[in-house]
Amino acid sequence: MAVINHEACDCPGRRKADxxxxxxxxxxxxxxxxxEVPFKRLEDAESFALGVERRKDLGARLDPAAGRRAFADVWVEWVEAGxxxxxxxxxxxxxYDNHFGQTFGSxxxxxxxxxDIERWEAGQRRRGYAENGVNGRRNVLSSVFNYAVAAEIIGRxxxxKVNPHRHTGKPLTPITDADIPAIEEVMGIIAEAPKLIRAVFWxxxxxxxRPGEALAVSxxxxxxxxxxxxxxxxxxAYGCQEISGSRRGVKRGTKSRTSGEVRRAPVPHSIRQVFDDHVDAYGVWGDRGWFFESPRxxxxxxxxxxxLAQFKEAATNAGTPQxxxxxxxxxxxxxxIHSGIPLFEIAAWVGHRTxxxxxxxxxxxxxxxxxxGALVMHNRLGLDFASPRASIPLLMPKSPVDGDTAELWGDAV
Structure with missing residues (x-):
């Protein structure tokens, strides 16, 4: 990426323009x-930088030898980079072995x-893979190509280009009241959940x-x-931990967080009791003491x-399939939010970046x-602005002007 640096000269301010x-x-x-290419005017530098990026997109400024590297080679470099x-x-x-190597490796x-990406996606669907799995693997594939662009191996x-209407970042959709279940509806769905994973719902x-995070509680x-x-x-939701084709892989790191980042959230006493009861009933497994295990x-x-299938079935049985x-x-x-907890706390708990x-x-x-909040403060201050002669306490003493003021301050005057 072209970067514009500015170094001020020593000329007096009135001389800089000339x-x-x-x-x-x-x-x-x-x-x-x-x-590095120097310029006198910022607009000229910006125009040149824009041209650099445009030519890079077209492949005109790339090393042809870099683009001849095999996908398999760049894949290894991408994995090793993190x-x-x-x-x-x-x-x-x-x-890679199950989904990328045979198609793109050489x-x-x-x-x-x-x-080629479109044909790969179509082949994935013909093989019967779920849509969320295809989308997840496409995101991994896109990350590899993004790395190659940043490393100037390819231009784009x-x-x-697979979907011209697809944005690089998924737009955030505001929720409505219909998206939020009432406490009775939440309890109804939990009551229909399998006992083996009921604590996940809690x-x-x-x-x-998030579902994947709750499944990985330990x-x-x-x-x-x-x-x-x-x-x-x-x-x-895709990939595997040790067995090819298994969808039971766990990985360190969560959405919008790297493997080394940890976020912390409060666990209500009632949920701690739910976890404790779950461990008493089913035990734990693995080196971290995982709470939830495959039924098979x-x-x-x-x-x-x-x-996801179990949740859908529980919601349907509870009469709230939406x-x-x-x-x-x-x-x-x-x-x-309704309890008045600050937004920065809520964002940190649920894993929002900001x-x-x-x-x-x-x-x-x-x-x-x-x-x-405004209503609470209005009530707390106890002011009655509906009265034509509302009594508003003075914040600072003032010199007495008339009898009313003298009476208000009493001995102070």
Whole structure:
């Protein structure tokens, strides 16, 4: 990416407009070499930088030899570029072996076109893979190409051409009251949930966890004394941990967080009791003391897709089929906002990067809370502005002007 740097010259302010110094420098990479081009005016530098990026998109400023590297080679470089847990590496290796290697492995990076991505997606669907799995693997594929663009191996990510209406970032959709279940509806769905994973439902409603995060609760993540949980693992919806084709992989890290980041959320006493009862009934497994285990395979996490099917069945049996696991998260945030908990706290608990995300999704709830806050302060101050001669206490003593003021301050005057 071309960057514009500015270094002010030593000329007096009145002379700067006429001086000959080239104070703007466009820094960019070309064929693996860092280059600088100086300019006198900012608009000229911006125009040149824009041209650099445009030519890079067209492949005119790339090293042709870099684009001839095979996808398999760049894949290995992409995996090695991050600090990954061993289980995550196994996940990626399984995804590559089962979904990418045969199709893209030996092809040169510069020769992979948007049409190739479209054919790969169509082949995935013909093989019967669920849509969320296809989308997840496409996101991984797009990450590899994004890395290749940043490393100036190729000029453009071919995944971005698959759907011209698809934005690089998924737009945030504000929720409505219809998206938030009432407490009675939440309890009804939980009552219909299988006992083996009922505590997962409680974790979503009572702690604001995403489904994959709730499935990855463990004894190691719980601070029982303080009632705090460290949310740093999630059950993946695709890939595998050790077995090819399994959808029971767990990885360190959560949405919008790297493998080394941990967010913490409060665990109500009632939810701690639910977890405690679950452990007493079913025990724990694995090195971290995982709470939830597959109903069919020992020492394996429940399948993400299986859990979604169980939630859908429970919601249908409870007479509220319109709700999804995300509805429980909406319930948690809604209750927190109505209780007056600061937005920055709520955002940290549920894993939003900033409060802006919380405001965009739950905007109408925030506005209601603001109105409620104004009403509370109005009542707290105890002022009756409806009266034509409302009695408003003075904040600072003033010199007596008439009898009323003298009477108000008494001995002070």
């Amino acid at each position: 001086c000959a110094h080239l104070t703007y420098r466009v820094v960019f990479r070309e064929a693996g070499v860092v280059r 600090v990954l847990e061993e289980s995550t590496r196994r996940n990626y290796q399984s995804v 092809i040169e990076m510069a020769r992979i076109a948007p049409a 990510n071919p995944c971005r 974790a979503m409603a009572g702690c604001g966890m 004894d190691a993540s719980m601070n029982w004394d303080r009632g705090i949980i460290a949310v740093d693992h999630q059950v993946s 395979l020992n020492d394996r996490h429940p399948s993400y897709d299986w859990f 709700y999804t696991p995300k509805s429980f998260r909406h319930f948690f945030v809604s209750e927190a 409060t802006r995300t919380t405001e965009l999704i739950y905007g109408h709830l925030v506005r209601r809370s603001m109105h409620q």
